[in-house]
Amino acid sequence: MLTIANLTYRIGGRLILENAAATVQDGWKVGVVGANGAGKSTLFKLITGELHADGGTINLSERRTLGEVKQDIPDDDTSLIDIVLAADKERAALFKQAETEEDPYAIADIYTRLEEIDAYAAPARASTILAGLGFREEQMQMPISAFSGGWRMRVALAAALFQQPDFLLLDEPTNHLDLEAIMWLESYLVSYPKTVMIISHDRELLNVCVDHVLHVDNKKITAYTGNYNTFERERAEKMAGQQKLHEKQMAQKAHMQAFVDRFKAKASKARQAQSRLKALEKMDIVDAVMADRAVKFSFPQPEELPPPIVTINHADIGYAKDKPVLKNIHERIDMDDRIALLGANGNGKSTLIKLIAGKLDPLSGEMLSSNKLRIGYFSQQQTEELDMNDTPVTAMARVLRGKAESDVRGVLGRFGFSKPLSDNTIKTLSGGEKARLLFAMISYNAPHMLLLDEPTNHLDMDTREALVQALNAYEGAVVIVSHDPSMIERVADRLWLVADGAVHPFDGDLEAYRQHIIMQRRNERRGSKAEKGGGQSGPSKKELKAALAEKKKQHPQLWNAVEEAEKRVTKLTAQKNQLEDDMTREGADIQGLQLSYGKLLRELEVAETEWLEAQTSFENA
Numbered sequence: 001m002l003t004i005a006n007l008t009y010r011i012g013g014r015l016i017l018e019n020a021a022a023t024v025q026d027g028w029k030v031g032v033v034g035a036n037g038a039g040k041s042t043l044f045k046l047i048t049g050e051l052h053a054d055g056g057t058i059n060l061s062e063r064r065t066l067g068e069v070k071q072d073i074p075d076d077d078t079s080l081i082d083i084v085l086a087a088d089k090e091r092a093a094l095f096k097q098a099e100t101e102e103d104p105y106a107i108a109d110i111y112t113r114l115e116e117i118d119a120y121a122a123p124a125r126a127s128t129i130l131a132g133l134g135f136r137e138e139q140m141q142m143p144i145s146a147f148s149g150g151w152r153m154r155v156a157l158a159a160a161l162f163q164q165p166d167f168l169l170l171d172e173p174t175n176h177l178d179l180e181a182i183m184w185l186e187s188y189l190v191s192y193p194k195t196v197m198i199i200s201h202d203r204e205l206l207n208v209c210v211d212h213v214l215h216v217d218n219k220k221i222t223a224y225t226g227n228y229n230t231f232e233r234e235r236a237e238k239m240a241g242q243q244k245l246h247e248k249q250m251a252q253k254a255h256m257q258a259f260v261d262r263f264k265a266k267a268s269k270a271r272q273a274q275s276r277l278k279a280l281e282k283m284d285i286v287d288a289v290m291a292d293r294a295v296k297f298s299f300p301q302p303e304e305l306p307p308p309i310v311t312i313n314h315a316d317i318g319y320a321k322d323k324p325v326l327k328n329i330h331e332r333i334d335m336d337d338r339i340a341l342l343g344a345n346g347n348g349k350s351t352l353i354k355l356i357a358g359k360l361d362p363l364s365g366e367m368l369s370s371n372k373l374r375i376g377y378f379s380q381q382q383t384e385e386l387d388m389n390d391t392p393v394t395a396m397a398r399v400l401r402g403k404a405e406s407d408v409r410g411v412l413g414r415f416g417f418s419k420p421l422s423d424n425t426i427k428t429l430s431g432g433e434k435a436r437l438l439f440a441m442i443s444y445n446a447p448h449m450l451l452l453d454e455p456t457n458h459l460d461m462d463t464r465e466a467l468v469q470a471l472n473a474y475e476g477a478v479v480i481v482s483h484d485p486s487m488i489e490r491v492a493d494r495l496w497l498v499a500d501g502a503v504h505p506f507d508g509d510l511e512a513y514r515q516h517i518i519m520q521r522r523n524e525r526r527g528s529k530a531e532k533g534g535g536q537s538g539p540s541k542k543e544l545k546a547a548l549a550e551k552k553k554q555h556p557q558l559w560n561a562v563e564e565a566e567k568r569v570t571k572l573t574a575q576k577n578q579l580e581d582d583m584t585r586e587g588a589d590i591q592g593l594q595l596s597y598g599k600l601l602r603e604l605e606v607a608e609t610e611w612l613e614a615q616t617s618f619e620n621a
Contacts, residue, residue: 001025002047002167002195004221006056009042016042018219019056024212026061026166027602029189030197031206031228034216036430036460040199043216044068044169047197060167067165069173073152077143080135080155084126087159091119122162129158132184133177134344150176161188168192171199175457178345179483180517191608201461203228204485211602225595297415297436297466299474300446305370307334309448309477310356315365317348317355324363325351329503331496335448337477340492342506342513343499349481350379352498353451356479376447378455382438388427392417392437395426399441415440416466431458439467449477456484485510551621558618565611572604 002024009017016039024030032040045051047058048068060066073083086092091114098110114120130140133154144152153176160168174182182205189196189209197214200206206213206228213224213231224231310333318325325348333339333356341349354360355367357377386395397408412422415436426434435455443450450471456464464487471478471491482488488495488510495506495513506513552559579593579600 001061003059004056005059007046007053007058007221008055009039009046009051009053011042015219017046017216017221020216020219020221021056022214022221022223024195024197024214026064026195027193028195028212029192029210030195030212030214031210031231032197032199032214032216033201033206033228033231033461035462036432038216039219040216041171043221044171044197044199047169064166065163066167066169067160067163068169069153069156069160069171071156073144073156075145077145079141079143080130080147080158081123081126081140083144083155084130084159084162085122087163088117088119088122091117091122094119126158126162129161129188130155132181132188133158134181154181157185164194166194168194168196170196172201173198174200174202174205174483177483179342179485179488179513180344182483182485183514183517201456201459201464202484202486203461203464225591296469297439298470299376299439299443299450299476300414301474302335302374302446302448302476304475305335305372305448308332309335309370309373311368312355312362313366313368315355315362315367317351317360317362319351319360321363325501326498326503327501329355329365331503331505333449333477333479335475335477337479337494338471338492339477339479339494339496340488341479341481342495342497347498348501348503349498350453352503353377353379353453353479353481356449357451370448373449374445374447375449375451376442377451377453378438378442379453380457382442383434386426386434386437388425390426391424392422392426392429392440395437396440396444399444411440411444412437430460432460432463435459435463439470447476449479450474452478452480452482454481454483456482456487551618555618555621558614558621561614562611562618565607565614568607569604569611572600572607576600576604 002022004020004022007017007020008015032043034040042051046053047060048066078086094110094114098107098114101107101110127137127140131137135154144155147155157170157173157176160170173185177185182202186205186208189198196209198205198210208227210227211225213226213228215222215224215231215235224234226234312329312331315329316324316327317329329352341352343349351360355362357375359377392412393405393408396412397403397405400408400411409417409419409422417433417436417440421429421433426437429437435458439455455467459467464484468487468490471480478491480488480491495508495510497504497506497513506516508516579596
């Protein structure tokens with residue numbers, strides 16, 4: 001159990017946390033949320049001991065191991081698999097000790113301990129984690145120096161997961177992951193049997209993986225039971241009540257002030273006036289609640305163009321004539337299209353967007369577009385290209401080429417930039433503010449199509465919500481690459497799958513895509529086993545079906561366990577969906593339902609783990 005009491009921390013004299021308190025029970029999955037700069041990462045550093053509090057205490061139960069994603073990944077010839085294996089310090093130390101130990105009794109103790117911690121199965125477990133995070137088998141043996149920063153952070157995440165600490169701290173674990181790796185991580189965390197604390201702006205991750213929320217706000221920590229949606233709902237109710245109390249207190253204050261102003265000069269009322277005045281001074285006025293937290297911004301609306309605005313005819317695209325990344329692309333885009341590109345990193349999603357943006361020419365075939373077409377193109381690289389010593393006004397003026405300052409500020413104002421914020425240097429802006437500046441710069445001329453390549457990286461929850469609302473109000477075409485499932489579900493109405501050198505419409509929703517990924521990985525594992533077994537061609541569907549039927553006959557108890565576990569997961573999932581519906585109804589007993597919901601999530605977690613274990617036992621039989 002983690003206990004935080006009266007925690008106070010300052011940076012340069014500025015209070016970040018003041019007398020903050022929270023308790024995290026063993027086995028909880030906790031989402032840590034709050035605005036950028038509220039102190040979430042600071043809280044993690046205080047827990048790990050990287051920072052020291054100015055006051056208060058942080059106590060972790062004895063014998064509890066603490067794990068986090070390390071930033072100091074080596075840049076040498078160590079293979080990925082060896083980096084992950086080295087994260088288990090005890091295992092590494094035991095193997096090293098075994099190499100030099102001469103006492104036969106000590107050697108026996110070493111190998112007994114290695115057996116107890118399942119040390120010999122560790123390479124297979126490390127490989128499973130790396131594969132889940134997007135690494136191919138041959139990549140696991142490659143040196144870490146061959147990979148870029150984003151992929152190295154995946155290795156660091158794999159190492160943290162491999163340790164299986166009693167208390168796992170994850171700070172924005174999805175920042176460097178694609179949608180496929182996020183789906184795997186969600187599944188892993190749901191079945192993780194120990195305590196997890198996650199800082200994240202990914203609504204879907206927090207809804208799927210957590211059963212409690214710690215909200216870091218106004219120097220305090222407030223605890224909620226349930227997932228992120230439950231937290232938002234309960235907080236909204238609390239804020240609405242706070243607003244009503246504030247309005248009531250303000251009315252009471254105005255009434256008392258009027259009495260004081262009217263009677264303080266009259267001798268007969270002087271005592272009463274003084275009494276009211278003292279009461280007025282002591283009144284604890286509740287802070288006003290902002291009706292809408294999210295920064296509002298909007299994209300300018302383009303004039304309508306006849307369809308199609310873009311046609312790609314049997315095009316090969318890439319960066320070298322003899323090595324196309326994507327082949328025979330044949331698609332069209334209309335102004336009312338909202339398209340999300342799916343597919344693992346490295347499959348060509350950004351390459352396709354560069355073609356549509358006119359940054360790449362087809363290697364063969366053609367791309368046709370309307371002569372009047374204007375495109376707004378957003379990529380993460382643009383953030384790196386900003387001059388950090390510029391201000392938003394000077395950067396925007398450069399884009400608008402000679403427009404009056406009032407026009408420049410008008411464009412920035414559409415994206416939530418006040419005059420003081422517009423005059424700050426870009427290096428002082430938050431990630432969300434830099435993104436909003438880029439949105440303003442790419443859309444100043446009312447483009448007919450927005451191409452957004454990972455626009456949500458480093459955006460807080462409120463800015464993501466503002467982006468969703470702005471895109472849904474925008475009347476042009478949208479093509480988006482995002483690892484935020486919530487963003488895709490709420491913005492896109494068409495899905496294109498970019499995989500295996502091709503682009504195809506995906507007929508289904510994100511849940512169908514999730515199942516597609518699961519089946520694909522299962523088939524890849526089977527294919528890998530077949531290759532190791534001699535490379536023969538795989539069995540037909542009919543043969544597989546017959547083999548499965550025979551296996552069921554040979555191992556009826558194992559198959560029954562799979563079916564029973566699946567039924568339990570289905571039943572609990574239905575109960576979970578019902579509870580979620582119940583919590584949205586007016587007059588619902590939110591507190592009671594949240595307690596039931598938290599308990600049900602833990603039961604579902606156990607049931608899914610049992611189902612997975614039953615399937616594994618059956619497959620291995």
